[in-house]
Amino acid sequence: MMDFTRAFWSIAVYTWREGMRKKTLIGFLILSILVIFGASFMTAFLAETTLGGAETTDTSIKLIKDICVTAISIFGVLITIFISASVVPNEVENKVVYTVLSKPVRRFQYLLGKFVGVQLIVILNLVLMGALFFFALYLKERIWPTLLLWSILLTYFEFLIVSSFTFAISCAASSSVLPTIAGLFIYITGNLTEYLKDVYDRAGQTNQFIDVMIGKIAYYLYQILPNLQNFSLKNHILYRQPNDPPTDVMIPNLIIYGVVYALAGYIIGYWIFRRREL
Numbered sequence: 001m002m003d004f005t006r007a008f009w010s011i012a013v014y015t016w017r018e019g020m021r022k023k024t025l026i027g028f029l030i031l032s033i034l035v036i037f038g039a040s041f042m043t044a045f046l047a048e049t050t051l052g053g054a055e056t057t058d059t060s061i062k063l064i065k066d067i068c069v070t071a072i073s074i075f076g077v078l079i080t081i082f083i084s085a086s087v088v089p090n091e092v093e094n095k096v097v098y099t100v101l102s103k104p105v106r107r108f109q110y111l112l113g114k115f116v117g118v119q120l121i122v123i124l125n126l127v128l129m130g131a132l133f134f135f136a137l138y139l140k141e142r143i144w145p146t147l148l149l150w151s152i153l154l155t156y157f158e159f160l161i162v163s164s165f166t167f168a169i170s171c172a173a174s175s176s177v178l179p180t181i182a183g184l185f186i187y188i189t190g191n192l193t194e195y196l197k198d199v200y201d202r203a204g205q206t207n208q209f210i211d212v213m214i215g216k217i218a219y220y221l222y223q224i225l226p227n228l229q230n231f232s233l234k235n236h237i238l239y240r241q242p243n244d245p246p247t248d249v250m251i252p253n254l255i256i257y258g259v260v261y262a263l264a265g266y267i268i269g270y271w272i273f274r275r276r277e278l
Contacts, residue, residue, distance in 0.1 A: 008113035015117025019083050032075035036132045068133040069234050080122050080159040084166040085179030087114050145242035151233040157258030158231035162187050164265025171273040190228035197222050226261045
């Protein structure tokens with residue numbers, strides 16, 4: 001058991017170190033930091049050039065929240081997709097995987113180490129961006145924005161789902177291009193899943209055969225595909241007090257929801273990787 005843990009953890013730490021050295025990853029992180037700082041600077045500039053008052057202050061704070069939440073979502077998912085899509089194909093292309101698997105390391109250990117290493121990178125980047133946003137809000141409102149912490153927690157599980165399925169596709173790819181495109185498609189589709197329910201509801205209002213079939217397809221896709229909109233607390237952050245507890249959101253259920261889909265994605269990836277000729 002100790003040998004198993006030591007092997008996969010060594011691979012995870014190596015993956016984390018190598019990933020944090022990537023210039024593209026660092027570029028995404030720097031851009032996100034600049035956007036967060038830029039939002040604070042822009043709102044401060046707007047406050048100075050407009051007539052003051054509580055309304056102006058409230059508007060500037062909402063603007064900061066909107067920009068920062070969007071920046072964390074966009075740059076966070078780009079980092080997640082980029083690193084999830086590249087760790088396995090890069091090592092296959094550079095022949096590193098052959099050296100690792102020639103040692104007493106099973107494919108399951110190797111792949112688990114890679115996946116855990118990816119999650120370490122995603123968590124670190126998310127914590128850095130979230131911490132900057134956290135203190136930016138605190139300096140503006142002088143209230144600890146604990147609601148943001150819940151949002152960051154749920155955002156990670158959203159990224160975990162995207163990461164697991166992107167990682168699964170990368171296990172069958174020889175380069176990172178296809179998994180990256182697939183990861184973007186997964187993220188976009190996951191955020192549009194809610195519209196499938198609208199298609200099903202509209203199809204139920206007609207008796208035409210084609211509409212009924214489209215409605216049934218939409219319904220089954222809605223039940224199967226992950227709904228990433230469930231993890232968003234953006235409206236809570238924008239329109240509620242920063243230290244309010246999240247309401248109308250079952251956080252434990254969402255965590256289980258994210259873990260189940262992540263396990264499904266990882267199992268698919270392992271099934272593909274185990275049958276791959278290396």
